[in-house]
Amino acid sequence: MGLDGFKLRHMKMLVALSEHGKLGVVAEMFGVSQPALSRTLNELEQMSGHQLFERHNRGLVPTPQGEVIVRHAKMLLAEAQRAEYEMVVAAAGQGGSVAFGTIMTPAADYVAPALQRMFETHPTIDVSISVGSSDVLLEDVLSRRLDFAVCRIPSGMNPLLFDYVPIGQETLRVVAAANHPLAAKAVVTEDEMRAHSWVLQPHGSFLRQVADDYIRRHGIVPASVVSTSDALLTLLLMMQSDRLGIFAEPVGELFEQHGLLRRLAVERDISVPGFGLVKLRDRELSASAELLYRLFASTRDGGQPG
Numbered sequence: 257m258g259l260d261g262f263k264l265r266h267m268k269m270l271v272a273l274s275e276h277g278k279l280g281v282v283a284e285m286f287g288v289s290q291p292a293l294s295r296t297l298n299e300l301e302q303m304s305g306h307q308l309f310e311r312h313n314r315g316l317v318p319t320p321q322g323e324v325i326v327r328h329a330k331m332l333l334a335e336a337q338r339a340e341y342e343m344v345v346a347a348a349g350q351g352g353s354v355a356f357g358t359i360m361t362p363a364a365d366y367v368a369p370a371l372q373r374m375f376e377t378h379p380t381i382d383v384s385i386s387v388g389s390s391d392v393l394l395e396d397v398l399s400r401r402l403d404f405a406v407c408r409i410p411s412g413m414n415p416l417l418f419d420y421v422p423i424g425q426e427t428l429r430v431v432a433a434a435n436h437p438l439a440a441k442a443v444v445t446e447d448e449m450r451a452h453s454w455v456l457q458p459h460g461s462f463l464r465q466v467a468d469d470y471i472r473r474h475g476i477v478p479a480s481v482v483s484t485s486d487a488l489l490t491l492l493l494m495m496q497s498d499r500l501g502i503f504a505e506p507v508g509e510l511f512e513q514h515g516l517l518r519r520l521a522v523e524r525d526i527s528v529p530g531f532g533l534v535k536l537r538d539r540e541l542s543a544s545a546e547l548l549y550r551l552f553a554s555t556r557d558g559g560q561p562g
Contacts, residue, residue: 259325261303264336267329269296270308274326277315327399334400338542352544357386357393357405359531360487361426361504366406370551381544389461389485390531394418397536403545404535406552408462421533421553427505428466428526429519431512433495439518446474446523455482455493455501462528467502470526491516502526 265286272282283293301308308322318326338353358367367385374381386393390407397405398417406423409415430449438444438452454471457464464483471478482493487507494501494517503511511517533552535541541549 259304262300264333266296266300267333269293270300270322270326271329271333273297273309273316274318274322277317279316331398331400338400352542353382353384354542354545354548355384355386355402356545356548357388357396357402357407359390359393359407360387360507362406362424362531363387363507365506366424366552366555370548370555373551374548378544378547381547383548387487389457389463391461394534397534400536400539403541404533404549404552406531406533408529408531409534410462417537418534419537422530423532423552423555425530426528428463428502428528429505429508430522430526431494431501431503431508431517431519433498434512434515434518436494436498436500436518438500438520442521444520444522446476449474449476449500449520449522451477451479453479453481453497453499455484455490455499457502458483458485461485463502466526466528470502474524 269282269286272285273279276282276285279290279293279297283290286293288296297309304321304325306321307319308325309316309318338355371383386396386402390405391410391412393402393405393407394409394413396402409418409420430444432439438448441448454467456467470476482499484490484493490501491511493499500520503517505519508517508519512519533549535549
């Protein structure tokens with residue numbers, strides 16, 4: 257008994273069953289009858305030596321063993337899709353592809369300079385960039401949808417799963433629209449920030465935890481809070497409703513240079529732990545991904561090579 261008889265089509269079926277939970281729905285997706293899909297599932301369970309799904313009135317639910325194989329199936333399917341794409345790129349004589357993620361802060365000081373250096377020598381590499389919170393990005397690193405990420409390792413994740421190279425520090429700034437009543441003040445006190453409305457990162461994210469801690473420690477009681485991870489929506493809300501927000505220093509500086517926001521001169525800035533380059537431990541990257549990974553790894557504060 258084992259997984260030797262499993263094919264990619266079987267992996268796709270198992271993932272679909274875990275997502276939809278209905279034999280009839282998945283059978284229609286794969287163009288087979290429901291009895292045929294049920295037989296296939298039974299055969300896969302016999303081959304693996306484990307029950308992979310429990311049958312309930314509401315549908316199929318993965319067992320603990322089923323969750324394991326579904327998780328690895330997602331990784332294998334992501335790798336297979338990536339391999340298929342890279343073969344097409346290679347056949348076209350192009351330069352390969354890289355998929356990586358980043359939190360917002362490194363975009364200006366690290367991501368853009370590293371990409372520029374790569375394109376100077378490898379202009380045909382196809383790059384896909386995801387921007388999000390560290391926990392979301394590392395889930396994609398674990399599932400191999402991303403080659404690596406520029407982020408932090410959240411406290412809820414096992415750091416032993418990853419290789420981590422520190423590359424930068426971060427300072428957060430309280431920001432407001434350029435025409436906000438507090439924007440022109442030489443110094444903004446904590447008392448003056450009380451009773452204003454805010455727009456912040458979603459609950460559970462690292463930056464939200466930092467923001468909530470800052471607000472609590474300084475006795476700031478927001479009139480209301482809108483939670484969103486979307487930077488554009490955050491910007492629009494601050495510009496249209498006089499809400500305060502918290503951005504990383506380089507992001508706030510960029511918006512200020514374009515006359516969109518002002519970094520408030522508060523009595524205390526907000527320092528947070530640094531971020532770094534994170535990839536799955538022992539994962540062998542493609543040549544294109546390895547090239548960009550090394551460019552990031554050679555970069556230190558200020559976007560300059562180390």
